[in-house]
Amino acid sequence: EADIYQTPRYLVIGTGKKITLECSQTMGHDKMYWYQQDPGMELHLIHYSYGVNSTEKGDLSSESTVSRIRTEHFPLTLESARPSHTSQYLCASSGTPSYNEQFFGPGTRLTVL
Amino acid sequence: RKEVEQDPGPFNVPEGATVAFNCTYSNSASQSFFWYRQDCRKEPKLLMSVYSSGNEDGRFTAQLNRASQYISLLIRDSKLSDSATYLCVVTGGISYGKLTFGQGTILTVHP
Numbered sequence: 001e002a003d004i005y006q007t008p009r010y011l012v013i014g015t016g017k018k019i020t021l022e023c024s025q026t027m028g029h030d031k032m033y034w035y036q037q038d039p040g041m042e043l044h045l046i047h048y049s050y051g052v053n054s055t056e057k058g059d060l061s062s063e064s065t066v067s068r069i070r071t072e073h074f075p076l077t078l079e080s081a082r083p084s085h086t087s088q089y090l091c092a093s094s095g096t097p098s099y100n101e102q103f104f105g106p107g108t109r110l111t112v113l
Numbered sequence: 114r115k116e117v118e119q120d121p122g123p124f125n126v127p128e129g130a131t132v133a134f135n136c137t138y139s140n141s142a143s144q145s146f147f148w149y150r151q152d153c154r155k156e157p158k159l160l161m162s163v164y165s166s167g168n169e170d171g172r173f174t175a176q177l178n179r180a181s182q183y184i185s186l187l188i189r190d191s192k193l194s195d196s197a198t199y200l201c202v203v204t205g206g207i208s209y210g211k212l213t214f215g216q217g218t219i220l221t222v223h224p
Contacts, residue, residue: 033211042216043157043200059213090156100145100204102212104156 003027006091006105013081014113021076021089021108029095032074033102034058034066037088049074081112114139116213119201123219130191134218136184136201146177148186149200151217157200160186191222 004025013019030051035043045058049068064078078085088109092102119136126132146163161168163175163184174187184201201215
């Protein structure tokens with residue numbers, strides 16, 4: 001089993017609230033990623049990081065922001081949640097020896113009312 | 114055009130059947146290829162890498178055709194537990210370490 005954790009697993013919240021989705025890994029991986037996936041749809045990369053203090057936007061535009069202050073921690077923040085943010089958010093990491101194998105966390109299912 | 118395209122299915126097959134999934138990719142600079150498996154409401158997990166020479170892992174065989182930019186996955190003797198969504202994944206070129214996922218092919222194996 002991969003050592004990558006996400007909290008909370010489920011979150012139901014009202015419009016306008018600020019939320020932070022936590023992701024942490026204990027594998028020492030330097031690369032971390034956030035994906036967004038709607039039910040039955042494909043994964044879309046929204047943010048990634050190649051190391052501490054490195055963050056980049058992914059292929060899908062997102063109103064969320066991320067930070068990477070520590071190698072093991074890659075939180076995602078929404079300053080003002082909206083119903084359009086309702087989705088599943090999956091965190092992943094990769095590292096040596098194979099950067100191309102990504103290990104995924106269990107995901108956070110976010111519902112914004 | 115999507116970078117990675119798969120037949121979404123669903124494929125409904127009986128136990129013991131052989132089923133094949135296809136995938137095409139548009140970026141000729143892609144270097145690495147994978148099949149991931151995603152169970153319902155779960156996270157994706159790596160099923161197998163795909164090598165140019167083709168590779169086999171038990172009942173699963175993956176093949177790559179670089180000239181046609183085509184990847185396949187063959188599952189022999191299907192089990193109920195094979196029911197899942199199979200994701201074709203591509204990476205490489207300038208986006209090293211970034212995976213591009215297909216939309217997935219849904220497989221349901223029934224008794």
